[in-house]
Amino acid sequence: MANRTAYSNLVKTMREGKFLFTGELEPKKMFDLSSVLHSAEEMKKTGKIVAANVTDGPQGDAYTCSMVPSYLVQEKVGLEAIWQMTVRDRNRIALFGDILGGSILGLKNLLALTGDHSALGDNKNARAVYDLDSTQLIDLVSKMVDDGTDLEGNEIEGGKVEMNVGCAANPNSDPREPEILKVGRKVEVGADFIQTQTSFDIDEAKEFLKDLEKFNIPVLLGLFPIKNYGIAWYFNEYIPGVSVPKDFLNDLKATKKIKDKKEKYAKIDQINIDFYVPFIKEIKKTTKAAGVHCMAVHYERLFEPLLKEF
Amino acid sequence: MTFEPKILGFLCNWCSYAGADLAGVSRIQYPTNIRVIRVMCSGRVDPVFIAEAFIEGIDGVIILGCHLGDCHYISGNYETELKMKMLSKLLNFIDFSDRIRLDWVSAAEGNRFAQIVGEFTEHIRKLGPNPLKEKKKKIEILDNLNTIKAVLSDRRLRGLVARQRELTTEGNVYNKVISSEEFEKFFDDAILNELLRHKIMIKIREKGKSVPNIAKEIGIEPYKVLQHIVTLRARGWVDVDEINEEIPTFISIKEG
Amino acid sequence: MIITEQKDIEEIYEMIKPYSKILVAGCDGCCQPPRSINEAKVLAQMLELKARSEGKELKWKAITVLRQCDDRIVATTVRPFIEEFDVIVSLSCGLGVVMMNKVFPNILTFPAQNSKFGGAENNAENQFVEYCETCGECLLGVTGGVCPMAGCAKNLSNGPCGGTVGGKCEVGGYTHDCAWVKIWERLKKFNRLDLFTQYRPPRNYRLWSSPRFKEINKTYTNVEESNKEEKQ
């Protein structure tokens, strides 16, 4: 919502018009969160990453919840969390309760997502909830923030929740039009910012960003630096709608032959930098994007060399 | 030790057996090698008996009947003659035809009987023992004799022999007399084919073999073997055993 | 039509195992694929074979019922047979099994089928498809006649989600159509994208939760009572 108070640092920075970066943290099926926290520290070190998304059971897998890591990242590392929440696993009561709880813990950004279907995950026979959809979740957050009530209008004791809410959009969507119309709905019910899915195609990304301009809220374009050829190949083959540019893919493939690890890493990093630096520069220069959401999960070493250009 | 041949004699009841008796009554001496089987007519002597005799190790077989025209059963000995001719043709293929003798001895010819037995015994003695007794050759000879026995048992050939006299003298169903030469030619072909088929049958009795292998073993062209295999398959005697790559092998499935 | 699927023969057999005389009842009603006398007979034959392999003999009779969900039909059709049998095996949807158990309280009726959904035939795909989920709050008016409850894996009221590519859904490996893309196509065709962009608030899942019932022709004694009920 364009005129909602900026409760989070992220939204504040966005509204300042500064080109910014966000990162992504993925707590997996884990008890020990140190790797996540380490990653967060690396992000913070760059000084350019304003906040980090904390995922909520991506690909429908049963992972450590997103609330606790979000809290720990803020508390222990001091990096603001963008708390991802899917409507897949919770009904409106649980959603309300969790958001309220998270807000008490000081979480300021919530990214409302539908979530990959549980049939895709590692507990395929789970009952997918989808009591609300992501739009309705934004509606719920708006009610909690703006009215201080739940969906039925029952008031929260002690005041309103202070939180900003974001929504997702997919530049790879095909057909495009319903996707844009859907984002419109989300903005209508109170989304404060947009984070997009990853894009490898600069023209496509620009076009998509252009389409989103009319909603007049900050947009972070998702980019996915790729750590090794395997991931790129998987993306290309198995994630429908995403096609990794051929040259990029071939360059990565060539690195498979390099035996020396260090040399190999250096080469991969260089390929990513060569691909993404001009990409991001182009975005920054030609679009109204508020920044880039850099989804380099477990690829901390790239932050420094990649972001130093900006 | 000198070789004492074992000789089997088929004697017709009315002439030759009586002739032998006469030789006895007259105390005419002849070699002890002969063992006699009495038959009512020399026409009763099935060529299969003779093949069987050789299989059992007999060294020579002598068949004696009434003189032509004197047969107690009018024409039995004419049939004998034709049967023995066929037998002789077959035995020729395996060098056994020397070991049989067909002759006529009347009830009055005691002397002649003794003489024939004597001559034949001497003849066989010179010829040596039934080659079956040689260890090296035993399997081959036995196979050959069994082949011949099988051919002799063939219903069609036996039938032809049975009709031969009628066809070549009185005429066939169309009242046409077939010349002996014509018949012989036809008959020889039939015998040869049947012989080859049975040879093949024996070769593939236990183990499937390919056409070229069979051909090599029995010494005829492979294409001819294939033609016989086709016939044998149609009779239900042979079937494909297995197919290794491009080479099918055939095996006998004939019972008994 | 109620789309059903026959249970594994082992599972059915386990249910009837303690009994030696069974009545197998097909249903001529809306059950799809049709489970009439022929299917009942085939099932009975299989159970007999199965019983035999377990070392016992099974007596059976196969019958069929016009509609097992109708208690009156069940009562008249099946009653003449139940005396002779220990249990009934029903080839109807769950409704038939419940009705049989209700109509004949002194004999157990077991299900031979899993009731899957209410659906209709899609001849082009040679499938039965759940086109309606009987949610109790019909949205078809604003979705161009395509149901997002039945057609969308996530039951979204405000779709599509990010899991659609080329109009196909992430669930099922991008083989099924995305209901929301269909909805968009339909509404665009009729120039009613206004309906598409409309925000649809959270749904009333009370309408969708068990047990569900609806009164038949309730009689009211006064106007107030009637008005009061209407409002609720």
Add this chain to the structure above:
Amino acid sequence: MEKVGAVLVIGGGIAGMQASMDLADSGYKVYLAESTMSIGGVMSQLDKTFPTNDCAICILAPKLVATGRHENITLLINTNVEKIEGEAGNFSVEFKQKTLLIDQEKCTGCGVCAQECPVEAIDFFNEGLSNRSAISVKFPQAVPLVFSINQDICIGCGFCKAVCKANAVDYTLEDKITKLNVGAIIIAPGFDEYDPSPTEHYGYGKYLNVVTSIQFERILSASGPHSGLILRPSDGIIPKKIAFIQCVGSRDKTHGAEYCSSVCCMYTAKEAVIAKEHMDIVHPTIFSMDIRACGKDFDKYIERAQQEYGVRYIRSRISTIKEIPESKDLRLYYESEDGKVVEEIFNLVVLAVGAQPHHSTKELAEKLNIELNEYNFCQTKPFSPIETTKEGIYVCGMFSEPKDIPETVVEASAAAGATNILLSDVRNTLITEKELPKEIDISGEPPRIGVFICHCGINIGGVVDVPEVVEYASKLPDVIHAERNLYTCSADTQTNIKEKIKEHNLNRVIVASCTPRTHEPLFQATIREAGLNKYLFDLANIRDQCSWVHMHEPEKATDKAKDLVRMAIAKARKLVPLQEQEVEVIHKGMVIGGGVAGMTAALNLANQGFEVFLVEKDDKLGGFSRNIYQTIEGYDVQDFLKNLIQKINEHKLINVFLSAKINSIEGYVCNFTTNISYGKDKQSKEFRHGIIILATGAHEYKPKEGEYLFIQDKRVILQSELEKILFTDEEKIKQLNSLTMIQCVGSRNEEHPYCSRMCCSEAIKNALKAKEINPNLNIVVLYRDIRTYGFKERYYNLAREKGIVFIRFKEDKIPEIRKENGSLALYINRPDIGEIEIKTDLIALSAGIIADGEANEGLAKMLKVPINDDKFFLEAHVKLRPSDFATDGIFLCGTARGTATISESVAQALSASSRATTILSKEILITEGVISRVDPALCIGCNRCAEVCNYGAVGVKYEEGKMVSEVNPLLCKGCGDCAAECPAEAITMSHFGRVQIEPMIAEAARTEFENGRPRLIAFLCNWCSYAGADLAGVSRYQYPPNVRTIRVMCSGGIPKSFILQAFLEGADGVFIGGCHIGDCHYIAGNHDTLRRTNEIESKLESLGINPERFMRKWVSASEGKIFSETITEFTNKIKKLGPIELDYKKKNQKKE
């Protein structure tokens, strides 16, 4: 002179049979004279047929039987025509039947004589590859099934007479001269294969491993000398590399003949494919000049041969073949694509021999006083392809020009169609209708069964103890009378059966003898003559499937015979009289399409006196032929067309509707109602008619703008436009220096993957015409394959002689067209000669023929008939029913079926009208008795039946507001698929229904006699597997006597419960045999078999039954050997598994 309502057909091949059947069905008496011992012709020798790979004998055998037993057809075998006098309408004919030395009436075809015959003669049927006796039958399925003595090789030993229990052998029989009067004559003597031996051109006759294609066909055949194993003649080894050499004796003036034999390209591709299918290690290579795959779906077949089967095509004519003496392999020399001479070694060479006029034709032509053409084929004209030079004598099949089976069948019907006009006023004058007594009402009576058990000479009696079986049968319940006969099929036994029916008041009759497939009709006729409904008969097959196949186990065979008789009795108890319905025929026809085909068909029907509604969507008649001026032979098309239109317009019985649109067609055969609107003002009209002929045609492909600069450059025109110029504006041609034609525009590509058939001839015709107008004109034809099939090859040769240049290009390297300085040039890249540049003034594009997809789809939907991928209509059977649809009463002709020349369209039109006449000529149509019936009280309206029915014969008529299913007895073919599918058991298949089969299963499973186990029950489909089992019998392929067979019409008619019941009743194994997928007699019934049996098979394990106890196998009618092997293998497997009780026990033990 009085006309005679009888027709003589000379030649009993597929053409002669088809013509005979059509005429006999249209009310004429037919004499079918065949010079050999059986009808069936060359097709009976084929293993499979292209392009569907149908088993030839499977589809032919039913037709043989139908022809053989048709009451209006008299078969004259071993017969040649001696003399013919008279003229159209009344010929007097004299025949000579060479004696068979066997009494045709008495011979039962049992074959004992052949087994006893001491003479081995060459087997001509197997093309010299196996032996046969001097007394023989042509092939096991021969019709009529009578033996004959080959006098040339018989030595007269008299064995056969001695063994013949039927006393059929009679050496005194002499040749017989018969005189007859007939109204018309159809000649179909067929062809001879070219004999390559005289020239030793390719070493045929010299090298053992060079065989002809027809020999190879026998080598491939499952009923051939090697039972389908591909063995080369020299040494019985499977030839890994086979070379097929095309055009042996064809397209070769020095060896053979100039013309193209039309069929070799396809049969060679088929042989290569089948060889590969039989044995994967075989690698076929085909050497050809052009690949002439110009029939429907032929190019696709060639494509599949190459892509799927890896058949290698090399475009080269082989110059020499040399044998390598040691290995007998063959060394071939040929020129490769890039012009080099290559040497390659093959293990076997197959010569694709061409067709020659039948050896008898010259003599025949003299006797008939008809003219032959330069090749000694029959002289015909393009617009009347079935007329000889003498009125009243018609020709069909190979005799007029080499052609394949469907076209032969088309011409056969066409010849019948022409005869129809000549003799329509004497129709129904000579046919005989038997006076039958009124049927006895047996309702309410308990079964009274009579059992007649046949010795069949020694065929049954020599193995089965017949008296014991009689004794056994007589004690079974409901059996009133049992007796045995030496030959139950002999005439005196028929009288005896009738007497016994009367004497004992029998109401069911069982004969235990040979196979119902050949003999059921005979016995049915007998009991009908005694007043019983013919469906109260059943036959127990104790010969072909018992005594012949268990020769070495007489006791078990006797037990089996008892079981089979008991099963037949169980069935007989439940047999009911079936009524054949009679439906009145509306004697009017509708023809859709007013092109040459449609008009010809309409005229043919009208000339026979049937009213015709001719519906044309254009505003004038003529169709596509309006664009054609001349045929390649030089006949004036426009003149012909004008004539035809005039005749149509003047004919009183033809109602022409132009600019017409069909709104609806309702009804079915005999009774259709069609609603159309027509004319400028869209008048509406409704009429009723009995049949429909579809002749909607096709149109010329219009190249896309820019395709070869089409439209963009005025110098690029269509071939049809060029033709117009040639015939109307000669000056324009005279001004040209050069002309180039490009072939296959819009044909044989991805969009239209078929050959348009006529473009090659069109191009050559126009090229010749252009050359005639302007002899200095440089003409180049760019082509992929020149497909001047048949006699058209002559014009191809002529064109080359005239200096017209032909240059080949490949599909992937099509000519490039460039415009330089305003002039046109074409470029072709060839590996052998490099790039060629052709400068040209004018380019003519030979655009293909395409179907009007949308219109055809609409019509197909309305008529519920199928169309193929290319949007042409799909006939009932591509080989044997080219003019019919699977739906009765709808017929097809012209380019709506596929591309065709005018001459072919005319033949097809006559063919379609002849097929239609078989219905229109009848007052009433009698439906089949064995059909499905619906009990409306049980039907739940689920419509599953309609989904499995391939004939649209059954289904819920929603549009009429009915909620229950209904069978249309006119359309039902009696496969029983719907009855097997019906979940409510509301549909009953008559005669083979649950009531009849279930008791049979119970009896089949019962083991009354010692050592009866294991017991196998086999359900076999009538057309393929049951026939295959019969062939196993005829060939004496032995198998264990444990199996009890239950015959069903189609394996698709076997419900799941039959299989389960069989196990429940105690069978140790259940076998289901059906036609190969794609070969189903009922189109696709076996697909349903597959589904149902899979469902049961997958559950057996969980039922505690070893799934190996169930077996499903497709066995064709020619696979007797495979049947016996399969049953042997299955029995042995079951023996190993032990009795079924073991399965139950094992399960129990496991649990404990």
